[in-house]
Amino acid sequence: MKKNFERVIITNNPATAKSYGKTDKVMFMENATPNEVYTEAKKLVESGGRLIKPMLKDTTDYYSTVGIFFDEDKEPTPWNLREIEAACRATEGQSQFRGKGRMDQLVEMWKNAPEHRKVA
Numbered sequence: 001m002k003k004n005f006e007r008v009i010i011t012n013n014p015a016t017a018k019s020y021g022k023t024d025k026v027m028f029m030e031n032a033t034p035n036e037v038y039t040e041a042k043k044l045v046e047s048g049g050r051l052i053k054p055m056l057k058d059t060t061d062y063y064s065t066v067g068i069f070f071d072e073d074k075e076p077t078p079w080n081l082r083e084i085e086a087a088c089r090a091t092e093g094q095s096q097f098r099g100k101g102r103m104d105q106l107v108e109m110w111k112n113a114p115e116h117r118k119v120a
Contacts, residue, residue: 006070007052010041013063034064035091041066042084051080064091 007024011017017028029037045051045068052067066084 008044008049008068008070009065010037010044010068011063011065012037013065016063016065033091034062035088035093037064037066038084038087038091041068042081042088044068045080045084049080050077051083 008027009016009020009024010027010029011020012029012032012034014028014030017026020026027040029040032040041051049068049070052069066087
């Protein structure tokens with residue numbers, strides 16, 4: 001049975017755009033902030049896409065990449081929507097993360113994370 005799905009890579013990283021451009025549809029967002037990348041990804045998740053990786057591990061880097069696939073047999077899961085919304089909140093109002101201390105970034109990310117992601 002053949003799988004019918006399309007992969008879309010949304011990124012502001014030129015190296016990632018180049019490497020995935022041969023095999024997948026790439027939305028290269030030149031000079032976009034991480035929040036702009038995650039906001040665009042959220043639109044695709046809301047329209048029926050699913051995250052390729054169920055958890056977005058690092059929203060503290062300036063370069064952001066989100067992989068989404070569209071499968072005609074599947075609906076987006078609430079988990080996917082919660083993850084992408086958490087990434088949007090974690091990067092909201094910040095133009096870039098370069099030059100900021102790594103611990104400050106992680107503290108800010110976890111402070112803005114949803115309750116199910118916080119650790120005691």
